[in-house]
Amino acid sequence: MNIRIFGTANDSIVDGPGLRFSVFVQGCPHHCKGCHNPGSHDFEGGTIMTTEELFDKIQANPLLDGVTFSGGEPFCQPMPLYELGKQVKALGLNIITYTGYTFEQLYENRLTNEGYEKLLSVTDLLVDGRFVEELRSLELRFRGSSNQRILDVPASLAAGRAVEAQI
Ligand code: SF4
Secondary structure, rough: OOOEOOOOOOOOOOOOOEEEEEEEOOOOOOOOOOOOOHHHOOOOOEEEEEEHHHHHHOOOOOOEEEEEEEEOOHHHHHHHHHHHHHHHHHHOOOOEEOOOOOOOHHHHHHOOOOOHHHHHHHOEEEEOOOOOHEEEEOOOOOOOEEOOEEEEEEEEEOOOOOOOOOO
């Protein structure tokens, strides 16, 4: 399945716990002030790859702990990420998804937007919410601003509300 991407990182240690392969998707509707990846906003930019190509790169690194979907906005391309996510989880790797949406926005719209439900279903940790420059802090682990949360997605889906992860 095709996916439009801004770039990848083969061995990231800043996009979640452990050693991770990061997929930065292309296209973001949020336009947060001070965004660290402004080049990822244009929905016509970036490069088209296939999920198979990405999976081959992931499989080639036996040292990975997990895969991170970031952006751009992953929930604007949820179906290819869901397909890739299923394969990644079959390898025993965990998945972290970054989003400018809140969990509540995704959860409330999951029944009318099948992709939201699908991508949430393969996500272990969700870092949610837009980047707010005024709340930026370098002290935060894996987040840019203090409004953003690291959520345990299976627990959040089971509870029907946002549950913060203990990491
Ligand atoms: S959601 Fe992320 S990629 Fe999109 S504008 Fe905000 S910080 Fe940038």
